[in-house]
Amino acid sequence: MQIDVLSLFPEMFDGPMTTSIIGKAQEKKVANIDVTDFRKFAVNKHGHVDDYPYGGGAGMLLRVDPINDALEEINSKHPDTKKRVILMDPAGETFTQRHAESFAQDDHLIFICGHYEGYDERIRSYVTDEISVGDYVLTGGELGAMIVIDATVRLLDNAVGNEDSITGDSFSTGLLEYPQYTRPPEYKGMKVPNVLMSGNHAKIADWKGKESLRRTYERRPDLLDNYPLSNQQKVWLNEIKAESKE
The missing domain is CATH 1.10.1270.20 (tRNA(m1g37)methyltransferase, domain 2)
Incomplete structure (x- = not known):
């Protein structure tokens, strides 16, 4: 399975995604996890990927154009995979084991981890799933994405030494x-x-x-x-x- 994550804080994934079962799954080529700092697709020299909402309101919104550009780069690297794009969002469906089982059937997952007040609504046109890990608010989508990745990767063939323990x-x-x-x-x-x-x-x-x-x-x-x-x-x-x- 190919897993791509779009995040402003890629260093957060260095520990959790390289140790224990997830780390071993990558070593065994069961899964490959790449994290892209989408700030490299910033709209100006100051590194901005967010902007004020039209119509007013508190906070900043993640812009659509950096996300589009990041997704296009991933598509160019993996042109032949069928991609499932997952938006980590408090308004999404609450993540369950059934979601993990469904995601484990796919070949390529892409996670969008937001920050700030929310998303430009047009970002949703790129996604196939909107997922929340619970009825509470986190600083960003990274921790939630790690939970979903962990629960999914451990279900892949040969990811866990004793697969009977999963059932x-x-x-x-x-x-x-x-x-x-x-x-x-x-x-x-x-x-x-x-x-x-x-x-x-x-x-x-x-x-x-x-x-x-x-x-x-x-x-x-x-x-x-x-x-x-x-x-x-x-x-x-x-x-x-x-x-x-x-």
């Missing part, structure tokens, strides 16, 4: 992940559930399924609103509700 992650199944334990079997009176050390794989699978459902019910019941429960999960959920009243 059980919270939100990947639609539910939160079940509790997990490692050695020692008992620590300060806190014990690992006996079923996990029983060697009975069927019972372990049932325990994981029910505890995943329990954790979702207790912590994020909203995830169950449209979740297609199986008959077994319906039985477990009734048991969980009854147990919570005891």
Whole structure:
């Protein structure tokens, strides 16, 4: 996957995008991340890429022309890729695991990270997706873009050493992940559930399924609103509700 980022602060990506799973994915050529400082496409010698809004208003807006020029340069470097252009914007769709799964199917992602008060509305004509990472305001789009890139790249083939670990992650199944334990079997009176050390794989699978459902019910019941429960999960959920009243 080719990933391009348009940012006024490319140095912010040096650490997070070159270490851990993302760094290894780049080393293995699973993904390549290029960050362009679009200030090099400034409209004057002072490096301006923003301007006052027509009609008045507080703050400055990111101009359309530097973004156009930056996108044209990327297109010239990668003329044959089908590009998905993602605008990081508080007004965009809230990012979820489903977005990450969708982005992971693409060959070329381009992220536009804004600053200032907002965007010239014409910038939106270049984008395919408008994404927010939550209902709060950040100084710029860089941190949000890193979140989206991290969640997406780890889903690519060969990005993670043990790919089975991805399928059980919270939100990947639609539910939160079940509790997990490692050695020692008992620590300060806190014990690992006996079923996990029983060697009975069927019972372990049932325990994981029910505890995943329990954790979702207790912590994020909203995830169950449209979740297609199986008959077994319906039985477990009734048991969980009854147990919570005891």
